[in-house]
Structures are given as structure tokens and as C-alpha cells.
Amino acid sequence: MEQTIVLLGAGGASFTIALLKDLILTETLSGSTLRLVDIDEGRLKEAKEIAESYNREAGTSIKVEAYLDRRDALDGAGFVICAVKIGGYEPLEAERKIAQSHGYYRGIGDRVSCYFGGVGAYLQIKFLEDVANDMMELCPDAWLVQTANPVFDGTNYLTRYTDVKTVGVCHGHFLAYNVAKIMGLDKDKMSAEIIGFNHYNMLTDFRYEGKDAYPLLDKWIAEESEAYWKSPAYLESTNNYGAVPEELSPGAIDFYRIYGLLPIGDAVRSATPWWHHTDFATKEKWYGPNGGFDSEVCWAGYINDKTVYRDAIKDVLSTGKPITELSPLEKSGELHIPFINSVVTDTYERFILNIPNNGCIPGIPDDVMVEIPAVSSARGVQGIKMDPLPRRIMDNVIYPRMRTMNNLHEAYRNGDRSVLVLELMHDNRTRSYEQAKNLIDELLAQPWNKEADAHYR
Amino acid sequence: MEQTIVLLGAGGASFTIALLKDLILTETLSGSTLRLVDIDEGRLKEAKEIAESYNREAGTSIKVEAYLDRRDALDGAGFVICAVKIGGYEPLEAERKIAQSHGYYRGIGDRVSCYFGGVGAYLQIKFLEDVANDMMELCPDAWLVQTANPVFDGTNYLTRYTDVKTVGVCHGHFLAYNVAKIMGLDKDKMSAEIIGFNHYNMLTDFRYEGKDAYPLLDKWIAEESEAYWKSPAYLESTNNYGAVPEELSPGAIDFYRIYGLLPIGDAVRSATPWWHHTDFATKEKWYGPNGGFDSEVCWAGYINDKTVYRDAIKDVLSTGKPITELSPLEKSGELHIPFINSVVTDTYERFILNIPNNGCIPGIPDDVMVEIPAVSSARGVQGIKMDPLPRRIMDNVIYPRMRTMNNLHEAYRNGDRSVLVLELMHDNRTRSYEQAKNLIDELLAQPWNKEADAHYR
Numbered sequence: 001m002e003q004t005i006v007l008l009g010a011g012g013a014s015f016t017i018a019l020l021k022d023l024i025l026t027e028t029l030s031g032s033t034l035r036l037v038d039i040d041e042g043r044l045k046e047a048k049e050i051a052e053s054y055n056r057e058a059g060t061s062i063k064v065e066a067y068l069d070r071r072d073a074l075d076g077a078g079f080v081i082c083a084v085k086i087g088g089y090e091p092l093e094a095e096r097k098i099a100q101s102h103g104y105y106r107g108i109g110d111r112v113s114c115y116f117g118g119v120g121a122y123l124q125i126k127f128l129e130d131v132a133n134d135m136m137e138l139c140p141d142a143w144l145v146q147t148a149n150p151v152f153d154g155t156n157y158l159t160r161y162t163d164v165k166t167v168g169v170c171h172g173h174f175l176a177y178n179v180a181k182i183m184g185l186d187k188d189k190m191s192a193e194i195i196g197f198n199h200y201n202m203l204t205d206f207r208y209e210g211k212d213a214y215p216l217l218d219k220w221i222a223e224e225s226e227a228y229w230k231s232p233a234y235l236e237s238t239n240n241y242g243a244v245p246e247e248l249s250p251g252a253i254d255f256y257r258i259y260g261l262l263p264i265g266d267a268v269r270s271a272t273p274w275w276h277h278t279d280f281a282t283k284e285k286w287y288g289p290n291g292g293f294d295s296e297v298c299w300a301g302y303i304n305d306k307t308v309y310r311d312a313i314k315d316v317l318s319t320g321k322p323i324t325e326l327s328p329l330e331k332s333g334e335l336h337i338p339f340i341n342s343v344v345t346d347t348y349e350r351f352i353l354n355i356p357n358n359g360c361i362p363g364i365p366d367d368v369m370v371e372i373p374a375v376s377s378a379r380g381v382q383g384i385k386m387d388p389l390p391r392r393i394m395d396n397v398i399y400p401r402m403r404t405m406n407n408l409h410e411a412y413r414n415g416d417r418s419v420l421v422l423e424l425m426h427d428n429r430t431r432s433y434e435q436a437k438n439l440i441d442e443l444l445a446q447p448w449n450k451e452a453d454a455h456y457r
Numbered sequence: 458m459e460q461t462i463v464l465l466g467a468g469g470a471s472f473t474i475a476l477l478k479d480l481i482l483t484e485t486l487s488g489s490t491l492r493l494v495d496i497d498e499g500r501l502k503e504a505k506e507i508a509e510s511y512n513r514e515a516g517t518s519i520k521v522e523a524y525l526d527r528r529d530a531l532d533g534a535g536f537v538i539c540a541v542k543i544g545g546y547e548p549l550e551a552e553r554k555i556a557q558s559h560g561y562y563r564g565i566g567d568r569v570s571c572y573f574g575g576v577g578a579y580l581q582i583k584f585l586e587d588v589a590n591d592m593m594e595l596c597p598d599a600w601l602v603q604t605a606n607p608v609f610d611g612t613n614y615l616t617r618y619t620d621v622k623t624v625g626v627c628h629g630h631f632l633a634y635n636v637a638k639i640m641g642l643d644k645d646k647m648s649a650e651i652i653g654f655n656h657y658n659m660l661t662d663f664r665y666e667g668k669d670a671y672p673l674l675d676k677w678i679a680e681e682s683e684a685y686w687k688s689p690a691y692l693e694s695t696n697n698y699g700a701v702p703e704e705l706s707p708g709a710i711d712f713y714r715i716y717g718l719l720p721i722g723d724a725v726r727s728a729t730p731w732w733h734h735t736d737f738a739t740k741e742k743w744y745g746p747n748g749g750f751d752s753e754v755c756w757a758g759y760i761n762d763k764t765v766y767r768d769a770i771k772d773v774l775s776t777g778k779p780i781t782e783l784s785p786l787e788k789s790g791e792l793h794i795p796f797i798n799s800v801v802t803d804t805y806e807r808f809i810l811n812i813p814n815n816g817c818i819p820g821i822p823d824d825v826m827v828e829i830p831a832v833s834s835a836r837g838v839q840g841i842k843m844d845p846l847p848r849r850i851m852d853n854v855i856y857p858r859m860r861t862m863n864n865l866h867e868a869y870r871n872g873d874r875s876v877l878v879l880e881l882m883h884d885n886r887t888r889s890y891e892q893a894k895n896l897i898d899e900l901l902a903q904p905w906n907k908e909a910d911a912h913y914r
Contacts, residue, residue, distance in 0.1 A: 275890045391863050391867060395859065425730065
């Protein structure tokens, strides 16, 4: 069934390759068209060449088109996948440095702050709003599959204030399988229910061979955790950018001790308490050597990792080496194409997706996006009703994150700078109103925030 | 219609007098019995003598009985009014001093912390639980009218975890009339809707001669506030204990500026932001000379005021002067007896009461106590459905206060000291986990907290 799928932000090479491979390997979508969109002409050209290499090598039927203007690409599209990070990472790093000089180690907000795309997430929210307006004009029935951060704040904006059919997709919850792996369990015998907000999700149901596996975790903590944290498997097993496996780090286990559920994936660094993240040494204590993904060391490695991958791609393109050698043609594990396929073929499939709560998690307002098990089909997406989260997670983790999102929206909708300051007043590092206000003012005074500076009066 | 009304904590002379006067002046309750209960024999005797003086002077039909054992008094009661502050104020002051030595000016938590009755509100919650158990045994159909602080945390505990019919009563919202008075308006032409939690309530509807009066407030702020804050009416008009009128203080107006609604009564000091309350000089800036009710100066005056009143009563009792000279026989303005009267006579009356939300304020869980307009009768209490509170009040004021209450309950129900520490980690003055933990440990190690120390493992 031929579809027209638009990828916004196609210049991010690794995600474009992942998506293309999934599309190639999904037979029911054969003959579909993938429209690559990026404002960076050089990167767009690269992305198209890579796609054509796959087509050539694999002999597939996927048509690939490249667009500098997103409106041309959106016209008549069936699905729009948004992977756009406006402004790239340089302003983000510059904003972090400014925040540090005001007393905010590693920048404003929680550990996901790095994904907000700048103060107040202005650029990301504004972009999504523009895309939604374009879609309502050019492809009003299309689905917007939002995958760029902040997924929680962004998809919430779309569902609250626009009429675009929106779903949020993130792969972080798959890291639950690493929990089984570290515990020495067979991951194929494990099942998991992971719920909450995006990057704030917890393992609410954990089974091994059909039985509750939390007692196994308790046993592992009592008998094996200390040895594991001293073992080479933990201390020396870093990924490319230098982060150790965080899933069962002391920080994740401390979260479990406080709240009674294990945080999963990005939640291990985003939803864990502020006193785990006060400085590099403290981060190392809780999240292992190099201090976890968001530390200055690992984040620099992550940025560098992107350059290394891009160089490898450039090498492939210039030498004519097979692209399938760099990135073999196998499924990526991302949910975007499987989700699209279930909608297109009207096949009921269970994914973990970001959708408006509508009563699925008790105590969360209906119009707030939750990341929960959901069933997709041509009918759309239906969330599965969950048990309540533990009260202390609701009060100490969920509502504070909801507040951040709501405050960003309040500030944006009203062009009200004081609400950006208000949000920062909740930050434990804030000592005075002036300190917070000065930081917001200085951030908005940067050249890349000119539009935001005018917006937030 | 003769009723049996129990007053727990009758040794607090001024409240006992207020209640008795209301009872005497409510004809439909003539012939009722007021059972005074206190564990302090001397104070109980005093209270009984005062009551008898009123009876003698006014020739009323109210029977007064005194009980040292509350179980004797509860037997067969129709209404139980609870005004008990366990342990008195001395341990509270001692705990504040300890907290200050750990970096927490004026004690733990928000400004209502002074009313928690000690770390974790243990003594108050435990007492209410015991009273509820006694009532279920001795007077299962009686209403518990809870008026001792913390009203919010206490009534929530009662309605969630016991079967006693509970309502919370506080007179703070009547201070809305002072707003009209300060603005130079005729208070009889004003009407007000004040909603939220106890001590966290806002003026959601403010009318003068039937029309929205917020524009009048905006005009007053623009044209008169600065002059008012420099006038003797503000700077010199203190109450007995040295607090200036807080209703339209710079702090109250700043709350209005941030959130869009005026805080009322105790909310002016309890719900206003932490950066208004960092030290005495800052409190003076926002709440006038002497820094508002909770400052070290005014609080000391408040405690002293109680002694002065008690001395005056002792003087009346020893000299045989008429009690009606010290406290003339007129209605007190408290809601307890009018509420009881409406239930007894099945007269529908509108009060502002603390009851489980049950959908009245959107976004607040059904089982959380809200202070809202409600209609009472023999049928019980029915809340009136309200419009949503502004989102920024929900996120930045309401949910954080709900968190404090839930965390106190979580700690109490599970005997879990770490949840007391967790709550304190949200305090902006907390710099490290150790700082908070050390404070909780030191507070629980005090002699008056021996039982709590054993409870919170």
C-alpha cells in the first residue's frame, strides 16, 4: 500500500538511515515515497544519496525525494515524521555555559533540559506550531509522528492547541531489556509495562516467565549490586560516548528505593532527584564513571559521536563503498514505521506511545500526554487503562514535570517572560528571584534568541 | 432542638468563649449541652467557670459539662468540634530553633509549618486518628467539625482513612472583606467566591454591586497602592501582636501579579512564594513592618497575646467581674455553630467549608479536601461546582501543597522517615540530602517526639 511519508529533519543521518531501512523492510509499504526535508542543502543532498545507495544495493521500490521547502513536501502527505532540532546543538551548549556562570551546573531545569532546544523551548514549540498550521492546510488528514525532543512538551502543545493528529514516539523504554540482561535473565522470557511521561517513565509491571520479577530485582540488589558496581562490566563497559550502562546504576536503584518503581531509559537521568546531579563527582557516584549521558564528558562524546558517524557516511559516499557495510540492512527497532504500517494496514498492534491521557493513568488530566501501552490501527490510537501510579511518584515526580510543561506553555501562549522565571524559581539551585530573572534575561539576549526575546515580554 | 456538642481542646479560652456565645445566641439550639474536654485540669475548670458565668449573666439554657476523659464526653454526642493543638506551642518553637540552626529560617516547610504541630504533623494526625476511632465506637453518627491546624492535612486524613463524617472549618476567608475596606468600598455591597485548599485559597470571583470588582482592584493598585504602603493606615495599623494588615500588602499584590488572583486570609502568608520569606528584612518588604504574622516578632506577639487574654479571664474569675464586660455577648463570626444549626434544623445554608473535592474544582483528585462554597443541611454538605483555577495556580501553588499533604500521609501510613526527608528535599533551602536527613533525625530525637521517633523508622 503506497504511502507518502515526510521526514522533517532528514539531515540527521543516523535517524534517516534507520527509518529508510525499516521502510525498505516493510513489504506492505512497498512502493511508498519518502520525502526528505531539511533546510541544510548539503545534508539534504547527502541524505538523498544515502537513500539512493540503499535502493541501488537492495533493489527496493521506495521512492526518495528531497525538499528544501517543507510545504512542497507536506502537500498530500499521509504521515509526517518530525525529527527537527531547530538551531542545532551549538546554541544549546552556549546556553548551558551561560547558565553555569549563574550557578546552574549543566544548564536549566531537569536533565532533559538539554533537549528543550533553548530557553523555554521557544524554537521547538514555534516550529511545531508552524508545521501544524502547514499540515492543516496541505495534508489535514495526515498523522504527525513527533520524535524530536522535547517529546512531552511538544506533543502536548500539538494536541492541546492544534487539530493535527499527533502521536509521540520514543525508543527509550526498550532499555528495560537491559535490566534483564544485567540481571542475567533471558530477555525473551521478560515482559514489561512502562508508563509515565516521556523520559519520566517507570517499570510498573515487570514479569519473568509470566511471574512478578521485582522480587528477583530485590534479590539482585541485595546480593549482586555492590559487586556489579565494582565490576569491569559496569566500570569499563561504556558506550561510544563514554556513558556506563545506567539502567541498574546506583542512581536508578536509589530512585527505586525512594519511590518503589524502577525508572527506565531516559528516566534514569531525567526523572531522578536533583541531589544526584549537583556536580560531576556526584553524578559519577550515582551514574558511574563519566557521570552518565548528560555529564560534560559524555555529552561531549555524544556530540563527537555524531561527527564520527557523519564522516563515515561521507567516506561511503565519496568512495562508493556499499552503504550496507556501514549500516547493514536490518530493522532499526524504532517504532515509527511499524506504527505507520499498523495504521495503513489496519492491523491492531501494541506499542508504547505518547498520547493524551484520557483517563488511562488515574490522577493525570485528560489532556496531558502520557507514554503508555496503546493499541494502534486505522481507527487511530487507543491507550490501555493502567493502575494508579504510587502516590509518591505522582506528587514528587509526575506533577512537577507536568508543571514544567504547563509553565513553558503558559509562558509561550501569553508571551510572558515572568512565567519562565517562575518555573526557574522551582529549581533547587535558585537562591533569589534576581538570580533567575538575570539568567532568563541573559539567555534571551543572545543573538540566536532574538525572536524569543521579542516574544517573551 | 437540644443537641450534645463536644468541644475537644476547651482549654483554649478565646475559642471556647466564641463557641459558647454563638450557641447561646442560636435559639433553635436552646437547651443543648456543651461538653468541654481538656486534659489540662486547671484550664478545663476555668473554661467551665467562664461558661457558667455567661449562663448566669445571660440566663441561658445551655448546659455545660466538663470532662478530662474525652471518651466519656463522646458517648452519644451529635457533634464534635476539635480545636486541639497537641503539645502546645513550646515544642513548636523549639523545633523552629533547631531548624534554623540547620539553615531553615522560621522552620520547616511553608509558612503554615507553624501549625503542623511538630515534624510530620505526627502528633496531630495520630490524635485525630484516635478521636476518629473513639467516635466510631461511641458516637458513629456524629459530625467531626475539625478546626485545629493543619486543617487541610488533618481533614484529609480523616476523610481518606476513617469513616467519620468530617468537615473542616476556618474563618480565614472572611478577611476578604478587609480587601473592600482597604479599597474604600462598602463591604455590604461586595460579594466574594474564595476557593482552593485551606490556607491556600484565592479570590476567584470578586463583585461589587454585582459587577466584577477586579478592575477596581487593578485601579487601586495603579493609583493608590504605593501611597497606601507609605501611609500610617498601613505602616502603623498593627493588630495586637504587631502584624500590619496583610490583605493588600506588596506580597499579596505580587501573588496577584504572578498568578492572576488575589490570595485571601492565611493564604497571604502561606501560599505566597518562598522568595518572599527568606529572612526578616525580606518579609518586612513584602508584608510590612514586623514582617507579617509568622515572623519572629509577630509570632512572639501572638503567643504573648494568648497569655494576656488568659490573664484577663483569670482576673474576671477571681474578682467576679461580669464576663460580658470582657467579651460582650454577640456572635463571634465563627462558622461552627451556624453549620451545626443548619444540619440540626435542616436549613440549607451556604458556607465556605473544607470537604472532599468530588469534582468541584477540575483537576483536583476527588479525595482531596478543598475549601469551597458548599451547601449544608441535614442531608450533609454538598460542594458547589467551580470553574477551573488558572493553570499556573494549579501547577505552582495547588499541586505542591497537595504534595506536602500526601507526603505527610505517606510517611505516617508507612512509618517511613525517608518520606519526611523527601518532602524536605523540595524545600528551596535544602542544599543536600544529608542536611535534610540530619534535621529530621535531630527533630525526631527530641524528648517530645519520642513516639514519633519510634514510628518513623
